[in-house]
Amino acid sequence: MGVVLGTFSVHTKQVDYRRRGSRRDKIDDELEMTMVCHRPEGLEQLEAQTNFTKRELQILYRGFKNECPSGVVNEETFKHIYAQFFPHGDASTYAHYLFNAFDTTSNGSIKFEEFVMGLSTLLRGTLRDKLEWTFHLYDINNDGYINREEMTEIVRAIYDMMGKYTYPALKGDVPKQHVDAFFQKMDKNKNGVVTLEEFIVACQEDEMMMRSMQLFENVM
Numbered sequence: 001m002g003v004v005l006g007t008f009s010v011h012t013k014q015v016d017y018r019r020r021g022s023r024r025d026k027i028d029d030e031l032e033m034t035m036v037c038h039r040p041e042g043l044e045q046l047e048a049q050t051n052f053t054k055r056e057l058q059i060l061y062r063g064f065k066n067e068c069p070s071g072v073v074n075e076e077t078f079k080h081i082y083a084q085f086f087p088h089g090d091a092s093t094y095a096h097y098l099f100n101a102f103d104t105t106s107n108g109s110i111k112f113e114e115f116v117m118g119l120s121t122l123l124r125g126t127l128r129d130k131l132e133w134t135f136h137l138y139d140i141n142n143d144g145y146i147n148r149e150e151m152t153e154i155v156r157a158i159y160d161m162m163g164k165y166t167y168p169a170l171k172g173d174v175p176k177q178h179v180d181a182f183f184q185k186m187d188k189n190k191n192g193v194v195t196l197e198e199f200i201v202a203c204q205e206d207e208m209m210m211r212s213m214q215l216f217e218n219v220m
Contacts, residue, residue: 050116051124057116064112072109075099089163097154101137131200138199145193146186151179 043061047054065071067081075096082095102110102118121133136142140150155175186194186202194202 046113046116050120052116052120060116060119061112064115072111073115074109078110086161086163089161091161094154094157094161097137097140097157100140101133127204128200131203132196135196135199145195146199147193148179148183151182151194152176155179 043054043057046052046057050057052060064073067073068077073081078099079092079095082098083091085091099110100106102114104114104117118133121129125133135146138146138151138154140153152175155178159175183194185206186198188198188202
């Protein structure tokens with residue numbers, strides 16, 4: 001998740017906001033809000049809905065607007081930004097799935113509100129919140145279950161994204177082996193699909209599986 005956060009906040013480090021008074025901050029924020037096509041909800045409302053402070057939301061918004069002056073990001077822009085962090089692999093497929101997870105309205109674009117809501121869950125949500133978000137990322141067709149094909153798609157996309165830095169080196173059957181191990185532990189009733197509760201219970205009970213989930217979370 002540090003990748004996504006870093007993408008939209010990197011430009012904010014160029015300015016020392018501590019030197020600005022609160023009045024100057026308010027003026028800057030109001031000017032920035034009027035320059036975009038999509039105007040986010042009030043920061044007070046987002047502060048109540050997320051685990052970020054108003055100050056953190058201001059910094060995130062500046063970074064988001066710097067990358068996306070229109071106030072929204074489409075999938076192609078998202079893929080382009082994400083690819084910069086994985087120059088030795090192909091991040092396009094994983095970025096597609098990640099984009100869909102952030103695009104909660106399924107309208108083909110991510111608004112600032114959607115971005116910070118997802119970010120808040122992944123960075124500061126409870127363990128269950130994070131696992132629920134990850135489950136919905138893996139549930140590609142949104143039917144409430146994860147099947148082997150869906151998990152294989154995600155695992156293969158992660159390997160493709162890591163490229164030559166994948167360790168151990170990727171062989172043809174490695175994604176399948178990874179998925180087989182997951183389903184052996186998650187699919188308790190052996191019906192070929194994993195429910196949300198099965199996913200959460202398996203991750204909470206198995207330390208190694210939890211570390212695997214955390215590893216995947218680090219590339220979000």
